Amino acid sequence: MRESNTSNLWRKLTGSTCFAALIATGALTPTAYAQEAEEAFGGLEEIVITASKREQTLQEAGMAVTAIGAQDLERMGATGFASFAVRVPNLGFGNESDGRFNSNSPAIRGVFGDNTTGFYIDDTPMPASIQPRVIDVARVEVLRGPQGSLYGARSMGGTIRLITQQPEYNEAYGSAHGTLSTVKEGTMNWSVDSSINIPVIDDKLALRLTAYAGGNSGVYDREYIPEWTNAQTGEVVENTGPAFDTHENVDSETFGGFQVVAKAEIAENVTFTPKFMYQKINADGLPFADISPDNFTEKRFFDTDEPGSDRWWLASGTINWDLDSGTVTSTTSYFDRYLNETEEEATFLHNLFNNVIGIPLDPLEAPLDESEAYTSLVHETRYTSALDGPLQFTAGVFYQRTKNHLQYPPALQVGLNNAIDAATGPGVAADCVNGFCLTTPDLIFVTDNFFNTKEYAVFGEVTYDITERVSITAGGRYFKTETDAVIDSDGFANSGKTHADGNTSESGFNPKIMVQANVSDDVDVYASASKGYRIGGVNGNVPEDLCGDELDVLAGPSDAEHDTFRAANRTYDSDSLWSYEAGVKTTLADNRVSLNASAYFIKWSDIIQQNRLGCGFQYKNNAGQAEVKGFEIEMMAAPIDGLTMTFALGYAHAEITDAGGTPGVTVGDKIQGVPNWTVAASSEYIFPVSNDLEGLLRADFNHYGRSFSSNNGDQRERPAWTALNLRAGVIKEEWEITLFVDNVTNTHANMADSRSIAAETPGRQRIVTNRPRTIGLDVRTRF
Structure with a gap:
């Protein structure tokens, strides 16, 4: 790949400067150690979470939770899901739907x-x-x-929550942040963002405004295929399509968005917090x-662009009413998303006619x-108690329409x-x-799908302190769901x-x-059993002519058996699981170390399996059972002031225990998208360089064990x-560089298989991978 002179110069400058900074700050470390030894040690900071819909510290929560605070997210350079997901034990990557924007399926x-992991922004469930x-x-x-x-x-597998910053009444402040970098195989990346908190009326009204924009260079090149081989005769045939020069960095993207949040005291002890969020991504490819994940060349018959865009906005309003006995929280939100993507299917169709149907045609652009x-409308109202005595509870109602x-x-x-007639x-x-239903000339495919889902629920949890150190929590959720599709x-x-x-x-x-x-002031243990579920749905058509051979295997050789199979699989029910977990949370070494561990066993029934067929179509059905067993260990340590280290280890053994009659699935098969081991570690050291200057050194490491994916029936x-x-950087007053x-x-990681918008061309799977090596500068200021 060719690179611009500017990009080469930037790479050399940033690479050399970063190396020099690492050496320089490393050389100052002994002095820093001596200075730090004279100061009092502060220990680990207390992390407050709201995972149980009430405030409690991370170490108090009777569940396995990973919490990453704002400063840690900034210091690690987190920009999106993949940036922080690698810090979480037993969190895997997957792609369950078509294309790029709608396919991220964490496990x-x-x-x-699909839909096994909940994702929330504050109190609003999102795709x-x-x-x-x-x-x-x-x-x-x-x-x-669950x-x-x-x-x-x-x-049913877990929940990811992004908790946004809230407005503050009595202080005006803000921040600005920018990055500039270069990526191997590509050119320049950039981003800018800024946030500001504005008190409008003391103790009554405040605003928080955030805006951001940026762009990422593409890393893939599109290259012309000049010829192809006739599968019937073995003859090498010249491509009749127009030749084109190699098209570089075809997957570049730009993004931008903003957030507006207000907080108003509308009555004594009653606040109203409206929020509006907007984001748009435009991608060239x-x-x-x-x-393979290390291949940055896309060989194509035509220079067909594959653009896409993803635009969404979220409007919500939250009322908090603080009472002597607890808090009433009521949130209503509306989410609107529109995305579109394009993929070339000429390669797939050419392979279909040449190698499957047996009519070698010249490639035609497609x-x-x-x-x-x-769209999604969500409402939840809940009451969280703050009672005197041994009893506390949370109770609420929930409604969602998508x-x-x-x-x-x-x-x-x-x-x-x-071409066919010729x-x-x-x-x-x-x-x-003869298998060609081209009654509408040249029409390959068109479809219109409408899915509507409603969910109603009443939920609650009650905690009772049996003694000062032992408590029991019981809860549940009654739900009703309705789904229809055309x-x-x-x-x-x-x-x-x-x-x-x-x-x-x-x-x-x-x-x-x-x-x-609470075994002691520094040791908590817990054990739990809980149930999770996932909503069922409706399948589309599996066509006879294109998928007939596979229907023969799935249903039987006759058309009547095909029809019976399709009718039986028109809908699929919810699946569910039971999870049994035990864990321990400890604070050690005079609050210098926290060490948490958990072990779990999951029994999963009536699994909704996505069956992807070689003809390019797919259907979901309830089939079989699975078991997952594993453990997690998380540690955070601050051995000296300024030095913070984290370590996370996860193990998951996930396999099918009952195939449920699904073709191609056998007992003992590993569940897709699940790494057997996950390891993450980080180390951050902040040390004085002079009276008003501090140095920063940080390293983040992650390891994902092997896993499996499946497409077109091939694991x-x-x-x-x-x-x-x-x-490596420096911190001075309100600046960080x-x-x-x-x-x-x-590293070029195989993170998932993309199903493709059309269908996977045999022998040319499309692989979701990480970004190549990126070198850059990050500048942040607070005011």
């Missing part, structure tokens, strides 16, 4: 699949696929294990590697578009009818006898026009029980991978 403790920038965030909380009682559906409009309009506009491969005879393309499709890939509709309705109860004991091993980030190197070893 906690081996519970993999786990969104990728909000980590800007003006107070902390991130990752709750491991959260069925307090958080409901989509939290899909950031996926072909075949872009495929996908768009999705998603509407999802998934659309593939008419995808045309111009000239296909004529190769096989006039009228064959449209006769619907799906209309047409085109060659759909075997002509089809209509499908269906609805599901379910209700149930998810219980939880926990016993917790694939994803190798283990390791990454290292380094940062840091040089950083992300992905120091330039």
